[in-house]
Amino acid sequence: MKLKSKFLLFTLPMVFIPLFMVGSLSYLYLKETIERFSISQLDSSLLQVSSDATSRLDNASSNARLISQIERLKPNVVDQDVVITTPSNGEYSYSLMEIIKSYPGYSEISVFNEQGAMVESVSEVFKNYQHQTALIEEMVDNRLEHHEDVWVSEHNKKTYYLVAHGIKQQDEQNQYIKNRAETIGYLLISVDLSFLNELISVGVERHGIDFYLCDAKGVVISSPSADISGLTQNNTPPPAINLKEIIASRSTSINRYSISDIEYFGGYKRLTQNLYLVGVVTEEKMLLSSSTFKTYLLWFLLAILLLSVVLIRAQVNAIITYPIDMLRRMVRKFKEGEYDHDSEALGTDELKWLADDVKSLSLGLAESSDTVKNLAYYDSLTGLPNRITFDINLAKALNHCERANAVLGLLFIDLDKFKEANDLYGHQAGDDLLKEVAKRLESCLRSADLVSRKIESTAEWAGDMVVRLGGDEFTIILTDIEQAHQASMVAQRVVDVISHPFNIADTEISIGASIGIAMYPVDGTTADRLVKSADLAMYEAKQKGRNNYKFFTKALNEAVAKRLEIEALLRLAIQNEQFFLVFQPKVRLKDGVVVGVEALVRWQHPESGILLPEQFMGVAEDSNMAIDIGRIVLNMVCQQLKQWGQEDKADVKISINISSLQLMHNGLVEDLKNATARYGVKTSNIEIELDERALLDNERGCIDLLSQFKFLGVESSLDNFGAGTLSLDYIRKFPIKQVKFDKKYADTLNDNVEEKAILNSLLELAKALSYDVVIEGVETQAQLFSILQMPCDYAQGYYFSEPVSAEDLKFNYVIPSMRGNHL
Numbered sequence: 135m136k137l138k139s140k141f142l143l144f145t146l147p148m149v150f151i152p153l154f155m156v157g158s159l160s161y162l163y164l165k166e167t168i169e170r171f172s173i174s175q176l177d178s179s180l181l182q183v184s185s186d187a188t189s190r191l192d193n194a195s196s197n198a199r200l201i202s203q204i205e206r207l208k209p210n211v212v213d214q215d216v217v218i219t220t221p222s223n224g225e226y227s228y229s230l231m232e233i234i235k236s237y238p239g240y241s242e243i244s245v246f247n248e249q250g251a252m253v254e255s256v257s258e259v260f261k262n263y264q265h266q267t268a269l270i271e272e273m274v275d276n277r278l279e280h281h282e283d284v285w286v287s288e289h290n291k292k293t294y295y296l297v298a299h300g301i302k303q304q305d306e307q308n309q310y311i312k313n314r315a316e317t318i319g320y321l322l323i324s325v326d327l328s329f330l331n332e333l334i335s336v337g338v339e340r341h342g343i344d345f346y347l348c349d350a351k352g353v354v355i356s357s358p359s360a361d362i363s364g365l366t367q368n369n370t371p372p373p374a375i376n377l378k379e380i381i382a383s384r385s386t387s388i389n390r391y392s393i394s395d396i397e398y399f400g401g402y403k404r405l406t407q408n409l410y411l412v413g414v415v416t417e418e419k420m421l422l423s424s425s426t427f428k429t430y431l432l433w434f435l436l437a438i439l440l441l442s443v444v445l446i447r448a449q450v451n452a453i454i455t456y457p458i459d460m461l462r463r464m465v466r467k468f469k470e471g472e473y474d475h476d477s478e479a480l481g482t483d484e485l486k487w488l489a490d491d492v493k494s495l496s497l498g499l500a501e502s503s504d505t506v507k508n509l510a511y512y513d514s515l516t517g518l519p520n521r522i523t524f525d526i527n528l529a530k531a532l533n534h535c536e537r538a539n540a541v542l543g544l545l546f547i548d549l550d551k552f553k554e555a556n557d558l559y560g561h562q563a564g565d566d567l568l569k570e571v572a573k574r575l576e577s578c579l580r581s582a583d584l585v586s587r588k589i590e591s592t593a594e595w596a597g598d599m600v601v602r603l604g605g606d607e608f609t610i611i612l613t614d615i616e617q618a619h620q621a622s623m624v625a626q627r628v629v630d631v632i633s634h635p636f637n638i639a640d641t642e643i644s645i646g647a648s649i650g651i652a653m654y655p656v657d658g659t660t661a662d663r664l665v666k667s668a669d670l671a672m673y674e675a676k677q678k679g680r681n682n683y684k685f686f687t688k689a690l691n692e693a694v695a696k697r698l699e700i701e702a703l704l705r706l707a708i709q710n711e712q713f714f715l716v717f718q719p720k721v722r723l724k725d726g727v728v729v730g731v732e733a734l735v736r737w738q739h740p741e742s743g744i745l746l747p748e749q750f751m752g753v754a755e756d757s758n759m760a761i762d763i764g765r766i767v768l769n770m771v772c773q774q775l776k777q778w779g780q781e782d783k784a785d786v787k788i789s790i791n792i793s794s795l796q797l798m799h800n801g802l803v804e805d806l807k808n809a810t811a812r813y814g815v816k817t818s819n820i821e822i823e824l825d826e827r828a829l830l831d832n833e834r835g836c837i838d839l840l841s842q843f844k845f846l847g848v849e850s851s852l853d854n855f856g857a858g859t860l861s862l863d864y865i866r867k868f869p870i871k872q873v874k875f876d877k878k879y880a881d882t883l884n885d886n887v888e889e890k891a892i893l894n895s896l897l898e899l900a901k902a903l904s905y906d907v908v909i910e911g912v913e914t915q916a917q918l919f920s921i922l923q924m925p926c927d928y929a930q931g932y933y934f935s936e937p938v939s940a941e942d943l944k945f946n947y948v949i950p951s952m953r954g955n956h957l
Contacts, residue, residue: 160434172420173388173399176343180413183333183345184403190239191295191406194325195282198299201233202321207245208303230256241294242266242324245301248317250274257324261289269296270320279317284327284347284355284409293347293356295406298322330358330411342419346412347405352378355409375400377412513602515565516572524601524609528661531613535654542613542654543621546668547575547628549606550646550680551831553758554798558835559641566638567645568606575600575608578627609668618653618685625649625683633681646681648672657686673697676756700753703739708762712738715770716937717788719944720908720930723922726947730787730821732930733774734937735767755795764796765805771820772813774940779815783945789821789851794828797835803842818847821872826858829868840869854910862899873900877911880931883920894924901925915950922949 201207207229230243234256242257250271252263260266265285273281279300286293301319327347334345347355354377376393380400383389388401398416405411508514511523519527528544535542549571556564579600601609610628612621632647650671658664671686677697678684707713717731737745754760771788778786796802810817822843829836829852840850851872852865856879865873875896882889893909900907909921912931921929934947 164434169417169420172342172415176399176401176413176415177388179334179343180401180403180411183330184405184411186333187327187330187405187411188403190329191297191325191409194237194240194295194323195280195297195299197237198297198321198323199280201243201323202299202301204229207321208301208318227254227256230254239325239329240323241326242322244322244324246270246320246322248274248319250320253319259290259326260287260324266296266322266324269298270322273298273300273320282406282408284406286356293327295325295327295409296322297325327356327358334358343413343415346377346414348377348381348410348412349408350381350410352376352381352412375414375416377414380412380414381410516569516602518572518576518600518602518608520601521603523599524603524611525661527599527601528611528664531611532654532659532661532664535613538614540614541616541618542611542664543615543618543624544652544654544664544668545610545612545621545625545628545683546650546652546665546672547608547610548648548672548676549608549632550648550676551798552606552645554795554832555643555645557800558798558832559638559643563638563641563643567636567643568602570636570638571608571632571645572600572602574631575610575628578624578631579610579612609665618651621651621653622683622685625651629681629683648675648680649683650675650686651683652686673756677752697753700750701757701759704750704754704757704759707737707739708759708766711766712740713763713766713770714738714939715767715774716939717943718930718937719935719947720789720928721934721947721949722928723926723949726949728786728943728945728947729928730789731943732789732791732823732937733767733771734791735763751793755793758795760793760795761799761801764792764799764802765809768805768809769812772809772815775815775819776813777940784819786945787819787821787849789823791823791825791853792828794831797824797828797839798832802839803846806843806846806848816847818849820848822848822850823853823874824850825853826855826860829860829865830858833867837868844869851908856896862896862903862905866903870905872906872908874908874910874930877931880909880911880913880917880921883917884914890920890924897925918950 230245234240234243241259242255244255244257244263244266245253246267247253250267250273252267252270255263265287269281269283272278281298283296284293285296298320300317301321302315303318330345330347334343345358347358349355375398376391377400379391380389381402385401388399391398391400396416396418398414399420400412400414402410402412511520512518513520531542534540552564552567555567599611601611603609610624612624615621628649629647632645635642635644637643650668650673652658652664652667652671654664657667667686670690671684674690675682675684714736715733716736717733719728720730720732721727722729735747737750739745751760751763754763767790771790775788778784792802806817806820810820822840824836843850849871850869851874852860852868852870853874854876855865855873856876862873875893879889879893879896883893897907906927907925908928908930909926910930912918912921912929912933914933917931918929918933935944
């Protein structure tokens with residue numbers, strides 16, 4: 135078949151069939167869409183108007199109650215004996231004027247005496263007060279304390295909401311008797327409901343919605359829609375619309391109604407007890423008044439017209455005129471290194487097959503080129519620029535800032551707790567976590583920033599960017615900033631978004647971000663100096679609690695140098711086993727027998743002497759050396775247990791303090807098994823002590839790990855209970871055998887009776903929950919005597935012994951008798 139013959143074969147079905155199908159479906163879809171849109175607008179308009187109106191009317195009702203209690207109104211009401219029909223500019227009209235000025239929506243505030251006669255009124259609207267007087271007389275006749283009504287003024291044809299409340303005078307002789315007060319008058323407030331016109335104007339003008347104010351029987355009081363449109367409809371809806379049926383439905387949603395072949399949608403909202411706002415829109419008006427429908431229809435016709443022209447022209451050009459010429463141009467551009475060409479215009483004959491082969495070859499080469507470029511300059515996991523890109527663009531940025539005399543900010547970001555999460559949940563979860571972190575970091579840049587730009591061949595700087603340096607380290611380069619606080623704002627956004635939990639594989643993972651900020655040219659004029667300064671500031675942020683940011687200061691050089699020195703010495707200490715243990719006994723109070731000891735690690739520093747854990751464990755945890763120190767402690771504990779077993783002290787247990795970092799380490803259980811097997815000791819002779827932070831950092835993982843310990847016969851203790859915020863009820867979910875009460879409880883036992891009662895109650899509760907209880911920090915005999923009167927199993931503290939070596943440890947203590955004690 136010749137190319138010219140293909141024209142008619144393709145043109146007829148491609149033009150007429152799609153036009154017919156698309157036209158029909160589009161019309162039906164647009165009609166349904168407009169109907170849903172109008173119903174939504176009716177519902178939202180009713181909700182917005184009723185919410186605002188109800189708020190204002192309730193406010194007026196509340197104000198009537200409050201104003202009626204003003205004391206300066208009461209003597210004037212009682213003193214007025216003259217019955218008047220119009221306001222007389224009474225002696226306290228100035229007070230009422232002050233009140234009405236505070237509420238511009240109020241048209242009138244009037245005061246009546248107890249017989250229902252008007253005493254004073256402030257109004258610039260009404261000339262006749264017969265309706266107000268009749269309302270008060272109804273209250274007098276029916277002994278009503280509060281009354282509300284809606285009234286259409288014959289004077290200005292406006293609708294008003296009237297609320298009246300009784301003015302009470304307390305019986306001075308019985309002023310302490312509840313509800314002993316008499317009504318001495320009435321206060322009435324008139325609220326102009328014209329504000330409804332403004333509230334419903336959008337619904338009336340744009341969406342063709344009719345609104346009516348009516349009572350519970352559907353009787354129309356007024357129609358704000360008629361006021362807005364300027365029509366005089368006598369406040370009456372069309373005969374085919376039954377407002378009573380809409381109210382009687384008691385439905386809170388918009389419903390469809392049909393009367394005499396006329397369909398309409400209606401809904402209502404109750405404003406007061408007998409006042410309803412009804413909204414109605416007919417299906418006919420829905421289509422006629424909807425500018426959206428007209429716009430969609432116009433665009434639809436225009437799109438069909440343009441589509442027909444484009445299709446016919448494209449067929450002529452693609453099938454008849456250009457196929458051979460396009461193939462020639464494709465081959466020529468391929469030779470010039472341009473690979474992305476469209477072969478669809480060549481049709482389906484042999485020319486198109488040949489063009490496809492050429493295109494496949496060219497695209498293969500282009501993809502290979504892009505892949506090589508991406509691997510070289512972008513991180514394969516997150517898609518962010520990598521270190522090579524970072525070095526190139528940082529150099530460009532510094533050159534730009536030097537020429538423009540501008541300021542540059544460099545943020546060095548390290549993720550907190552990422553390694554623990556990676557170890558706990560697996561490498562795949564860790565990779566997914568890094569991808570989500572990259573997305574959040576991109577969202578933190580300023581609105582004008584360009585994120586992850588491709589490498590430009592030009593020497594000019596391409597804009598701000600997020601970079602992944604490797605592992606869990608990222609950087610953000612900010613250029614053309616005027617002050618340092620702009621960098622701190624970006625850093626704070628990073629801290630906030632990274633602190634929000636991540637949902638990875640249906641698991642909630644919480645991490646943080648420590649950020650160091652260095653500014654060009656203050657903190658460095660070269661790329662290496664700037665990166666080093668930001669890195670030092672980042673370590674300072676980790677030292678100050680993590681999940682925050684710090685600016686580089688010169689003082690950091692010395693602090694970080696000291697920290698790096700401790701890290702280096704710690705590594706040598708681990709290699710040379712410069713650690714040793716001391717033990718503090720845990721004494722059973724009923725007989726003074728030492729049933730266990732707490733192992734406390736010490737570092738024999740080559741220059742500074744003996745260092746306590748608080749002097750080096752922080753650095754050890756930040757550098758992950760706490761895990762290695764934990765293994766050393768575990769092996770020394772097992773070695774000591776083996777020695778005591780040979781000395782017939784096999785019943786003594788040793789407790790080991792475990793940090794949250796060690797709990798995150800997947801190999802902790804295996805380390806315990808290996809150490810006990812190496813020295814041939816029972817796992818039941820080892821106890822694990824955790825603090826509250828360890829439980830809170832990883833609740834699910836902690837429960838699983840403690841359950842594994844329990845299966846091996848290793849009991850767990852909660853250390854320093856009461857130092858934090860955990861309750862006994864919370865720790866019940868953990869498989870913990872023993873609760874060690876913090877030293878602060880022992881410190882309060884000397885003279886404070888209330889603190890003794892609190893501690894006694896906590897101990898009783900812990901015993902009721904089947905926990906063994908230990909009180910730490912016992913230092914005096916008076917404290918011990920107080921504890922002996924409580925349900926406590928064990929005690930620990932300097933009264934018995936400070937931490938000592940295994941050779942100096944005693945295994946029996948005499949518990950003093952309480953006879954003769956006057957505590």
